Amino acid sequence: MDLLRFATAGSVDDGKSTLIGRLLYDSKSIFEDQLSAVEESSRRRGDAVVNLALLTDGLRAEREQGITIDVAYRYFATPRRKFIIADTPGHIQYTRNMVTGASTADLAIILIDARKGVIEQTKRHSFVANLLKIRHLTVAVNKMDLVDYDEGVFHRIVQDFHAFASRLDDIAEITAIPVSALNGDNVVDKSDKMPWFKGPSLLYHLETVYTGGTENHVDARFPVQWIIRPQSHEHHDFRGYAGRVAGGVFKPGDTVSVLPSGFSTTVEKIYLPGGREIAEAFAPQSVVMTLKDEIDISRGDMLVKTNNPPNKGQDVEAMVCWFSQKPMEARGKYLLRHTTKETKAIVQELRYQVDIETLHKKEGVPTLAMNDIGRVSLRTATPLFYDSYRRNRLTGSFILVDPGTHETVAAGMIV
Amino acid sequence: MPHYQLDHLDQLEAEAIFVLRETAAQFQNPALLFSGGKDSIVMAHLAAKAFWPAKIPFPLLHIDTGHNFAETIAYRDSFTEELGARLVVGHVQDSIDKGRVKEEKGPYASRNALQSVTLLDTIEEHKFTACLGGGRRDEEKARAKERFFSHRDDFGQWDPKNQRPELWNLFNGRHHPGEHFRIFPLSNFTEMDIWMYLRREAVALPPLYFAHQREVFARHGSLLAVTEHITLLETEKPERKTVRFRTIGDVTCTGAVESNAATLDDVIAEVAAARQTERGTRADDKRSETAMEDRKKEGYF
Numbered sequence: 001m002d003l004l005r006f007a008t009a010g011s012v013d014d015g016k017s018t019l020i021g022r023l024l025y026d027s028k029s030i031f032e033d034q035l036s037a038v039e040e041s042s043r044r045r046g047d048a049v050v051n052l053a054l055l056t057d058g059l060r061a062e063r064e065q066g067i068t069i070d071v072a073y074r075y076f077a078t079p080r081r082k083f084i085i086a087d088t089p090g091h092i093q094y095t096r097n098m099v100t101g102a103s104t105a106d107l108a109i110i111l112i113d114a115r116k117g118v119i120e121q122t123k124r125h126s127f128v129a130n131l132l133k134i135r136h137l138t139v140a141v142n143k144m145d146l147v148d149y150d151e152g153v154f155h156r157i158v159q160d161f162h163a164f165a166s167r168l169d170d171i172a173e174i175t176a177i178p179v180s181a182l183n184g185d186n187v188v189d190k191s192d193k194m195p196w197f198k199g200p201s202l203l204y205h206l207e208t209v210y211t212g213g214t215e216n217h218v219d220a221r222f223p224v225q226w227i228i229r230p231q232s233h234e235h236h237d238f239r240g241y242a243g244r245v246a247g248g249v250f251k252p253g254d255t256v257s258v259l260p261s262g263f264s265t266t267v268e269k270i271y272l273p274g275g276r277e278i279a280e281a282f283a284p285q286s287v288v289m290t291l292k293d294e295i296d297i298s299r300g301d302m303l304v305k306t307n308n309p310p311n312k313g314q315d316v317e318a319m320v321c322w323f324s325q326k327p328m329e330a331r332g333k334y335l336l337r338h339t340t341k342e343t344k345a346i347v348q349e350l351r352y353q354v355d356i357e358t359l360h361k362k363e364g365v366p367t368l369a370m371n372d373i374g375r376v377s378l379r380t381a382t383p384l385f386y387d388s389y390r391r392n393r394l395t396g397s398f399i400l401v402d403p404g405t406h407e408t409v410a411a412g413m414i415v
Numbered sequence: 416m417p418h419y420q421l422d423h424l425d426q427l428e429a430e431a432i433f434v435l436r437e438t439a440a441q442f443q444n445p446a447l448l449f450s451g452g453k454d455s456i457v458m459a460h461l462a463a464k465a466f467w468p469a470k471i472p473f474p475l476l477h478i479d480t481g482h483n484f485a486e487t488i489a490y491r492d493s494f495t496e497e498l499g500a501r502l503v504v505g506h507v508q509d510s511i512d513k514g515r516v517k518e519e520k521g522p523y524a525s526r527n528a529l530q531s532v533t534l535l536d537t538i539e540e541h542k543f544t545a546c547l548g549g550g551r552r553d554e555e556k557a558r559a560k561e562r563f564f565s566h567r568d569d570f571g572q573w574d575p576k577n578q579r580p581e582l583w584n585l586f587n588g589r590h591h592p593g594e595h596f597r598i599f600p601l602s603n604f605t606e607m608d609i610w611m612y613l614r615r616e617a618v619a620l621p622p623l624y625f626a627h628q629r630e631v632f633a634r635h636g637s638l639l640a641v642t643e644h645i646t647l648l649e650t651e652k653p654e655r656k657t658v659r660f661r662t663i664g665d666v667t668c669t670g671a672v673e674s675n676a677a678t679l680d681d682v683i684a685e686v687a688a689a690r691q692t693e694r695g696t697r698a699d700d701k702r703s704e705t706a707m708e709d710r711k712k713e714g715y716f
Contacts, residue, residue: 002420003426072560100580229469230470235469273428273465273467275468284430285421397585399585406591408581
């Protein structure tokens with residue numbers, strides 16, 4: 001079965017948790033014991049209706065404060081597709097969670113309150129989704145029940161959104177749907193309250209939209225993760241390179257180069273985990289490759305097709321989102337993790353910060369604080385082999401790690 | 416399905432294999448938590464595939480409450496032998512004997528909560544820097560927010576509000592001496608995916624997962640097995656029923672369901688139609704609304 005990963009962004013007030021609760025509930029992915037536990041909690045809290053948000057807000061602090069703190073992952077399936085939802089909180093202070101949830105998603109649902117229309121938060125969510133290269137945006141105009149299911153309200157909001165979205169880059173498709181998460185209108189089933197709307201219900205759209213995945217199937221990239229040397233009688237001379245294809249397609253017989261050494265050799269065999277031989281390997285498969293020649297290769301090296309090499313260099317330009325409470329240090333030194341490689345990196349320059357309220361560039365800012373997004377230039381201690389994030393999410397992304405605390409302090413997308 | 420697209424089980428497998436290899440690469444001394452339950456069977460099966468044709472480069476670790484189904488132990492021993500894996504066992508009885516934990520008393524006594532202490536002691540004794548677990552995010556609402564690479568402090572505690580952000584394929588396993596990680600390669604599997612994967616891979620399972628006759632009694636809406644480790648209340652009457660288990664853990668808190676499902680196909684059909692989660696049969700989760708989060712903070716699996 002096909003799998004779709006999507007992210008949702010919105011705050012409590014937009015009814016995001018209610019919408020997800022509704023998707024899970026109406027697609028029968030919620031079990032009786034979960035529902036009765038939520039009914040019981042709602043009763044104890046004195047909620048007038050069963051609070052579907054309690055299905056998703058799992059941590060004690062979240063239930064106490066009635067807010068979503070962290071990215072939560074939800075699962076449901078219909079006969080057509082399996083879904084993984086990255087459910088991210090929408091408050092401004094939680095940009096880092098939105099970035100995290102969006103990093104593995106193919107599609108984002110942008111929630112808009114029909115009474116408020118396109119507001120700063122809508123733009124912020126769309127900007128983050130776009131920055132992380134989500135090319136499919138589904139605009140759910142929620143709370144249509146509170147605007148009398150009015151067609152004019154919906155169309156004005158859709159027009160405003162398109163006007164704003166023209167400033168985004170490389171969007172494949174935008175679908176807008178008027179819904180009421182509370183009552184279930186147009187969430188799973190088409191609503192009879194909005195006969196003027198000819199489009200699909202939200203679930204039908206999610207089941208049928210074609211995204212083609214986010215993988216790159218053009219530029220062959222294989223970051224070596226682990227060397228397999230059985231040292232047993234049966235497999236005495238076996239030397240396999242285990243890893244996950246990060247881009248393109250590899251076949252036995254392909255001429256490949258090993259980076260950084262630059263040696264060329266030929267792919268001998270490709271195995272799936274467990275040993276089944278295959279004729280080609282593509283992203284995101286985890287495989288083992290053997291090569292014709294014995295070359296010194298270790299974790300962090302990359303196999304690429306000789307006729308299509310990646311960029312190589314110690315100076316990279318990137319958009320970064322800062323995660324740590326400790327602000328980015330000018331000339332600060334961090335550990336940089338890129339594919340299976342780790343190297344030291346120094347922040348050369350903060351070129352500008354993006355004001356995520358207005359999307360304007362602010363130049364001359366001294367640092368990035370938690371949840372800030374900005375463009376930096378970095379210098380690494382050893383060369384990176386990379387593609388732009390636009391071209392390949394896996395070879396174009398990195399994280400920065402604080403060498404003292406070992407915390408993940410930032411995520412970066414190479415420009 | 417178009418060319419160069421994987422079906423969902425292949426995607427989940429590729430992800431889990433990547434995480435297993437990443438664990439071997441980033442940690443000096445990892446171990447794979449093995450309980451004989453279906454999730455840990457999938458884990459061990461995946462680990463064997465991930466490093467083929469070499470052996471699994473770390474041991475399996477079983478935390479033994481002493482309150483097991485006999486079938487689980489028999490399965491554990493034959494399965495580890497078949498994989499050629501090394502097995503390390505930590506005994507809750509040892510923790511009790513050493514006075515590290517106090518056995519619960521009364522009819523509801525369970526060693527389930529005591530396992531956390533034995534687990535942390537065993538981790539310390541063997542200096543394991545990472546423990547691979549079969550936890551899934553669909554199991555429970557606190558687990559839904561846990562990372563693949565989940566950090567534990569010096570005291571083995573999980574701090575849910577201070578987790579490392581996890582993006583793309585990039586896992587940060589850096590740690591200071593004394594800290595360790597719990598790693599969950601099956602995070603994105605659902606219960607249904609586990610069953611479908613077991614069927615696809617034709618993995619043999621302990622017979623407990625299939626319908627069989629057993630003496631059981633009803634408690635708090637679950638059917639518990641009659642064993643020497645549970646004292647029945649006067650009102651509780653044992654009955655012989657055809658049952659199977661949806662999860663397998665300590666006998667004192669693992670509930671059975673009435674079922675005639677005798678094969679994996681039957682089980683999958685039953686899971687698809689089920690209106691109760693599998694943890695609905697677990698007495699340990701019914702102790703409070705945030706029972707799982709509270710136990711995890713203390714160092715539970």
